[in-house]
Amino acid sequence: MSTYGYFDDNAREYVITRPDTPLPWLNYLGQDEFFGLCTQTAGGYSFWKDAKLRRITRYRYNNNPMDNDGRFLYVKQGRSVWNPGWKPTRARLDAFECRHGLGYSRITGRKDGIEVEQLMFVPPQENLEIWKVSVRNKSRRVQKLSLFSFVEFCSFEALNDMTNYQRTYSIGEVEIEDGAIYHKTEYRERRNHYALFACTRKVDGYDTSRDAFVGVHHGLHDPQAVLAGKCTNSRAYGWNPCGAHQINLTLKPGQEETFAFILAYVDQGDLPKFDAPFVMNKAKGREILKKYSDLAAVDAAFATVKARWAGLLSTYQASSVPNAHLSRMVNTWNQVQCMATFNLSRSASGYETGIGRGMGYRDSNQDILGFVHLLPDRARQRILDIASTQLSDGTCYHQYQPLTKKGNADIGGDFNDDPLWLVLSTCAYIRETGDTTILDAPCGYADKPGSTDSLLHHIETSIAYTLNNRGPHGLPLIGHADWNDCLNLNCFSKEPNESFQTSGDVEGSKAESVMIAGLFLYAARDLVGLYKSMGRDADAARVQGYYDDMLKTVEEQAWDGAWYTRAFDAAGNPVGSKVCEEGKVFIESQAWCVLGGAGRDNGRAKKALQAVEKYLYRRDLGCALQYPPYSTYHLELGEVSSYPPGYKENAGVFSHNNTWIHIGWTMQGDGERALEYYLSICPSAKKDHDVYRSEPYVYAQMTASQFSPTPGEAKNSWLTGTGAWSFVVASQSILGVQPDFAGLRIDPCVPKKWKGFTVTRKFRGVTYTIEVKNLRGRSKGVKSLLVDGVRIEGNLIPLPTDGRTAVRVEATLGA
Numbered sequence: 051m052s053t054y055g056y057f058d059d060n061a062r063e064y065v066i067t068r069p070d071t072p073l074p075w076l077n078y079l080g081q082d083e084f085f086g087l088c089t090q091t092a093g094g095y096s097f098w099k100d101a102k103l104r105r106i107t108r109y110r111y112n113n114n115p116m117d118n119d120g121r122f123l124y125v126k127q128g129r130s131v132w133n134p135g136w137k138p139t140r141a142r143l144d145a146f147e148c149r150h151g152l153g154y155s156r157i158t159g160r161k162d163g164i165e166v167e168q169l170m171f172v173p174p175q176e177n178l179e180i181w182k183v184s185v186r187n188k189s190r191r192v193q194k195l196s197l198f199s200f201v202e203f204c205s206f207e208a209l210n211d212m213t214n215y216q217r218t219y220s221i222g223e224v225e226i227e228d229g230a231i232y233h234k235t236e237y238r239e240r241r242n243h244y245a246l247f248a249c250t251r252k253v254d255g256y257d258t259s260r261d262a263f264v265g266v267h268h269g270l271h272d273p274q275a276v277l278a279g280k281c282t283n284s285r286a287y288g289w290n291p292c293g294a295h296q297i298n299l300t301l302k303p304g305q306e307e308t309f310a311f312i313l314a315y316v317d318q319g320d321l322p323k324f325d326a327p328f329v330m331n332k333a334k335g336r337e338i339l340k341k342y343s344d345l346a347a348v349d350a351a352f353a354t355v356k357a358r359w360a361g362l363l364s365t366y367q368a369s370s371v372p373n374a375h376l377s378r379m380v381n382t383w384n385q386v387q388c389m390a391t392f393n394l395s396r397s398a399s400g401y402e403t404g405i406g407r408g409m410g411y412r413d414s415n416q417d418i419l420g421f422v423h424l425l426p427d428r429a430r431q432r433i434l435d436i437a438s439t440q441l442s443d444g445t446c447y448h449q450y451q452p453l454t455k456k457g458n459a460d461i462g463g464d465f466n467d468d469p470l471w472l473v474l475s476t477c478a479y480i481r482e483t484g485d486t487t488i489l490d491a492p493c494g495y496a497d498k499p500g501s502t503d504s505l506l507h508h509i510e511t512s513i514a515y516t517l518n519n520r521g522p523h524g525l526p527l528i529g530h531a532d533w534n535d536c537l538n539l540n541c542f543s544k545e546p547n548e549s550f551q552t553s554g555d556v557e558g559s560k561a562e563s564v565m566i567a568g569l570f571l572y573a574a575r576d577l578v579g580l581y582k583s584m585g586r587d588a589d590a591a592r593v594q595g596y597y598d599d600m601l602k603t604v605e606e607q608a609w610d611g612a613w614y615t616r617a618f619d620a621a622g623n624p625v626g627s628k629v630c631e632e633g634k635v636f637i638e639s640q641a642w643c644v645l646g647g648a649g650r651d652n653g654r655a656k657k658a659l660q661a662v663e664k665y666l667y668r669r670d671l672g673c674a675l676q677y678p679p680y681s682t683y684h685l686e687l688g689e690v691s692s693y694p695p696g697y698k699e700n701a702g703v704f705s706h707n708n709t710w711i712h713i714g715w716t717m718q719g720d721g722e723r724a725l726e727y728y729l730s731i732c733p734s735a736k737k738d739h740d741v742y743r744s745e746p747y748v749y750a751q752m753t754a755s756q757f758s759p760t761p762g763e764a765k766n767s768w769l770t771g772t773g774a775w776s777f778v779v780a781s782q783s784i785l786g787v788q789p790d791f792a793g794l795r796i797d798p799c800v801p802k803k804w805k806g807f808t809v810t811r812k813f814r815g816v817t818y819t820i821e822v823k824n825l826r827g828r829s830k831g832v833k834s835l836l837v838d839g840v841r842i843e844g845n846l847i848p849l850p851t852d853g854r855t856a857v858r859v860e861a862t863l864g865a
């Protein structure tokens with residue numbers, strides 16, 4: 051138990067025991083189309099599909115105190131005013147607990163004998179969230195109190211809502227029916243949707259104008275109506291529409307009242323928009339309220355949230371894992387994070403405002419690697435959506451908007467790693483499902499309206515793009531950047547008001563990326579495996595030729611003596627080389643060359659990993675991105691040198707790339723290092739939360755490194771590729787259960803002292819119970835494989851051909 055909370059592993063919850071965590075600790079509600087961000091103090095906002103274009107509630111950024119908008123309940127008890135979630139009043143509570151669970155958060159606060167519990171969740175397939183609220187009199191006397199709800203509406207387009215007051219202060223409209231608040235800003239003209247905020251219980255008052263409820267010179271910490279103990283039944287017309295309800299309660303000792311608030315996004319579909327001039331058709335809204343006015347329906351909806359997660363997680367569960375951190379991450383929290391990154395890419399978190407980046411091309415492809423086992427059909431659709439934002443010359447829109455699925459023209463393309471990630475996501479999907487029909491699915495190219503080129507066409511286009519765009523060393527051209535968005539070798543930016551990543555391309559530059567070369571090796575090897583599994587030997591041989599050729603180039607051009615060079619800049623000078631004064635060793639080229647199979651036969655792979663250990667690794671922090679950090683701005687390198695040393699891409703511990711090194715160690719068969727490195731960035735293993743500050747249950751994108759003044763402080767939690775890749779590391783590389791084209795492969799790499807563990811894996815309709823035994827103290831190498839008692843050569847479990855749906859496997863490590 052730390053100062054701030056603990057894992058309740060059986061309940062699959064993280065329990066926060068005091069509200070003033072070092073940073074807001076976030077959870078996500080929803081996993082289909084309606085999403086909410088929810089912190090331990092009920093902060094956050096909700097949106098439908100797209101945090102920019104369909105924002106339902108508001109959030110004020112860059113605020114202090116942080117995280118001051120949300121799903122608030124106020125209690126007015128005599129003269130005292132408080133929130134069960136502590137904020138915004140921050141009135142001292144007698145007890146506080148927030149349980150962040152899978153797709154729900156349950157906040158319970160108690161003061162002066164009254165306990166309020168607020169359970170927030172989004173029912174599967176519904177476009178709404180429910181707050182189930184219980185108010186309990188824990189005292190020995192009768193208590194009278196008023197409970198107020200509060201949300202602030204957003205006028206749906208979040209950027210406009212935040213910046214264009216000359217218009218937005220004059221468009222707000224609502225309707226109120228029996229205390230149910232219909233937020234219908236812009237509904238009279240082009241919108242066919244509205245938001246609804248209502249209580250399943252009769253209310254004693256409401257407000258829909260923020261000025262009336264909060265007061266122009268008050269704040270959310272002292273809203274006027276709550277102080278007065280009375281809502282004003284205001285009707286917003288312009289300005290800032292909000293939703294607030296008042297419920298007066300008289301509770302006997304021990305008495306409890308339970309009801310629910312519903313916050314819904316309603317699409318009118320084909321229904322007539324109006325019942326009468328200015329009167330919207332509320333049929334759908336009324337239907338929703340009717341459904342959930344029955345608390346049994348609320349409870350049933352919550353039960354489906356829980357059941358759905360239990361079902362999803364049952365696809366991969368490990369037991370008797372000797373390390374508790376790895377166990378809870380791989381079984382629960384890492385998979386939860388994979389769901390969030392899959393759904394939201396890098397759009398909406400405590401660090402992504404939901405108005406900037408939408409879905410990232412490379413990001414979303416990688417997110418699939420950790421998600422595909424959960425819901426393969428959704429992964430399939432996502433792959434096709436992503437591919438459709440590729441252009442016919444092979445380049446890709448770097449980001450796209452989830453609502454429209456259209457590429458974002460501001461950032462454009464030419465991030466030359468982008469095309470290759472599609473190969474990895476597609477192969478991961480086929481390994482999981484065996485469904486090669488995806489390769490024939492038409493998805494077309496963004497610049498060829500109506501085109502129906504197949505996914506396989508995209509994949510070959512991606513491979514060809516890398517092959518055809520190479521520089522003087524024969525290595526792939528980097529374009530605007532590769533995986534490291536901040537290594538901008540072609541954009542020499544001198545102006546503070548322009549993008550490092552896209553401004554001023556250097557004419558005719560031939561800057562090259564070794565990281566992309568390694569990624570190409572990986573992708574080509576994947577594709578060879580796929581073609582072979584389909585019996586397309588000629589294609590396999592062709593792509594193998596590309597692989598061999600690139601491998602030769604890497605070994606001839608990119609070995610720096612003790613590690614792989616990172617890149618060659620626009621002038622042809624090496625980046626990440628012993629000849630550099632700063633930035634001598636970079637992590638990404640070690641990682642991807644090793645992952646792509648370079649250095650395997652000549653000992654360089656091990657040397658590259660050892661260089662990482664020597665220059666970048668710290669057991670308590672993880673691996674910094676490069677060494678030494680850049681102390682000054684380098685025009686020829688770009689944004690990477692813009693951050694202060696030890697932060698972000700300038701030698702921060704960028705968790706995402708650490709995971710590739712973990713895989714590298716398992717390729718070396720070093721189970722001790724694989725686990726030790728894994729734990730070095732594992733949030734559950736972080737001991738001092740005042741130093742680490744971010745959520746202990748999900749990965750953060752970066753931790754300040756030894757080169758900064760605040761080593762160990764994490765930032766940018768939740769939406770990071772670390773989610774997917776860590777799940778790959780733990781589930782496939784360490785515990786060693788690997789989906790392959792022809793079946794499940796068992797190839798663990800564990801510390802020698804681990805005696806064994808068991809994994810239950812649902813795979814292509816069969817439930818495998820895989821017991822791994824390690825009685826001889828090995829790290830790697832399956833010596834014997836028994837499948838339902840029958841000995842199999844090698845480590846691949848063939849797919850059952852006799853209709854068995856449950857298979858027992860015993861894998862013994864040994865020489």
Ligand code: BGC
Nearest residue numbers: 407534535536551689698699
């Ligand atoms: C960040 C990167 C990020 C990029 C996105 C940079 O400022 O450091 O991590 O990928 O912005 O545009």
Ligand code: NOJ
Nearest residue numbers: 396412413533534535536
């Ligand atoms: C975060 C971005 O989302 C990702 O695309 C990029 O690879 C890393 N930053 C590293 O720059």
